[in-house]
Amino acid sequence: MANLPAMRSGDAAPRHRRRLVIRIAPAALALSPAEEYGLGVLVDLSRLVVLDDTGAPAPSSSSVVTLYTGTLATPVDGTPSVQAVASLAEVIAVADGAVTVPRALLRGVADIAGAAIEQASPARDRYGRTPSAANPLVAAGVEREPVVSTASARLREAVAQAAGSRPVRVLAPWPDGHRWCAALTHDVDVVAAWPAFTALRLVELVSKGQGRLAAGVLAAAAGQTGGDPVWAGVRAVLDAEQRYGVTSTWFMLCGTPTAATFRAGDLTYRPESPAARRIMRAVVARGHELGLHGSFATGDAAGVFGEQRVRLRALSAADAVGVRQHYLRMRPGVTQRWMAGAGFSYDATYGFPDRNAFRLGVVDVVPAWDAAGQRTLPLDEVPLVWMDRAQSKYQGIEDPGQWIADAMALADVCRRAEGLWVGLWHPNLTAALGFPGAPAAFERLVAALAAEHPYMAPLQRITEWRSLRRAVRATAVSADGNVTLAGPSPRAFEVIVEDADGRPRERLAATGPT
Numbered sequence: 001m002a003n004l005p006a007m008r009s010g011d012a013a014p015r016h017r018r019r020l021v022i023r024i025a026p027a028a029l030a031l032s033p034a035e036e037y038g039l040g041v042l043v044d045l046s047r048l049v050v051l052d053d054t055g056a057p058a059p060s061s062s063s064v065v066t067l068y069t070g071t072l073a074t075p076v077d078g079t080p081s082v083q084a085v086a087s088l089a090e091v092i093a094v095a096d097g098a099v100t101v102p103r104a105l106l107r108g109v110a111d112i113a114g115a116a117i118e119q120a121s122p123a124r125d126r127y128g129r130t131p132s133a134a135n136p137l138v139a140a141g142v143e144r145e146p147v148v149s150t151a152s153a154r155l156r157e158a159v160a161q162a163a164g165s166r167p168v169r170v171l172a173p174w175p176d177g178h179r180w181c182a183a184l185t186h187d188v189d190v191v192a193a194w195p196a197f198t199a200l201r202l203v204e205l206v207s208k209g210q211g212r213l214a215a216g217v218l219a220a221a222a223g224q225t226g227g228d229p230v231w232a233g234v235r236a237v238l239d240a241e242q243r244y245g246v247t248s249t250w251f252m253l254c255g256t257p258t259a260a261t262f263r264a265g266d267l268t269y270r271p272e273s274p275a276a277r278r279i280m281r282a283v284v285a286r287g288h289e290l291g292l293h294g295s296f297a298t299g300d301a302a303g304v305f306g307e308q309r310v311r312l313r314a315l316s317a318a319d320a321v322g323v324r325q326h327y328l329r330m331r332p333g334v335t336q337r338w339m340a341g342a343g344f345s346y347d348a349t350y351g352f353p354d355r356n357a358f359r360l361g362v363v364d365v366v367p368a369w370d371a372a373g374q375r376t377l378p379l380d381e382v383p384l385v386w387m388d389r390a391q392s393k394y395q396g397i398e399d400p401g402q403w404i405a406d407a408m409a410l411a412d413v414c415r416r417a418e419g420l421w422v423g424l425w426h427p428n429l430t431a432a433l434g435f436p437g438a439p440a441a442f443e444r445l446v447a448a449l450a451a452e453h454p455y456m457a458p459l460q461r462i463t464e465w466r467s468l469r470r471a472v473r474a475t476a477v478s479a480d481g482n483v484t485l486a487g488p489s490p491r492a493f494e495v496i497v498e499d500a501d502g503r504p505r506e507r508l509a510a511t512g513p514t
Ligand SMILES: [Zn+2]
Pocket: 187, 188, 189, 293, 325, 326, 327
């Protein structure tokens, strides 16, 4: 168990909405909306408990640590925001009972975790996506480092240093005593007409000089006469997860396919078809979550998300709250506004199609930032860290063992940061559909993840936990250093607050459904 620096409860705060563990100095009143967003993300990711003592007399500065936002003379103008975040995290100033966070750091958080820089980029690739090169972390060559999460850890350390004898408190990162979180997700891209997908994959393999692999695929496909490799692939994934007690999230396409959508690699099946219904029934029966896999049309016009969400609800009897775009195709900012408008509560699209890395610089859930509207959207971002096809499709690596090694390398980063790893495994990766050895590799991945004891759950549950954790506040700090907590009804979760040595101190107990 990590040795967690904790926070001290803070002084006053809240003349405006943001209440920190810490008192906000008057300059904070002039924070821009983007700086407010950055401050909220930084404090949330730090897990420091924020003091909300609105209306009560401010506690003395001997009982809390105060967080100031300052303009420190830092040479950040004109430098890439990633450098700002990486270097400014080192200049969080520490004094007795006070820390000062440069405002440039807060803007850098909005630029990276809020994807403000990507939202401003007009560049598009052949699928209409914002190319990876437009991401500031890629531009700086640090996309495999969660620079924003690292900055939040630095804030936590700074508060611990500033605390002296004051009580320090941090929220335990994940439910049930888990120190990190891993989420498995699945995009259902293939349901009907499977031989067409095998043929496409054969073309890909031959064009890459993978003749031997292609021959193996042909043999496996020939052996499928009369069988259904799509359903077999789904069942193999469900069975592997069941063996390890894992529940996951499945994204379904919910539009109407045409010859044009088929050719484009967009919609290829009807969700109302018996084969698609069978998959959804099996997913729900095993306790997994269904979400919407937004087709290309959802990114082209407002309103399509709503239609597809209604269509999924009619088939699944449950209201999908999550969405991930097919091909990760979206217009950063615009697409998320439409997702929020359709009533989704989280988006799981922010990953790179061509590499496994941390697109938003975090190993965690963050609120979506709307740069054009200068506001936080009522939508959580659950960034995608790793995907089965990133190495295969874009880097020519066809050994599933290497895919898994990369997944675990990134999972290790997430585990050490006590953060969240999100992986995408396509259930159509079977021998007959072009991927010999892939199902066995998936089983090894699930086993390797489970061996590190992460919290594993569908994304709806993970985002519910994060919303709850984000809302917990301290309401009082007693003279003897005890902290009083308040928050939304924890329902099925128990929230634990730890001291600087990682020892559980206070808790908000589960209250059952309310
Ligand atoms: Zn897809």
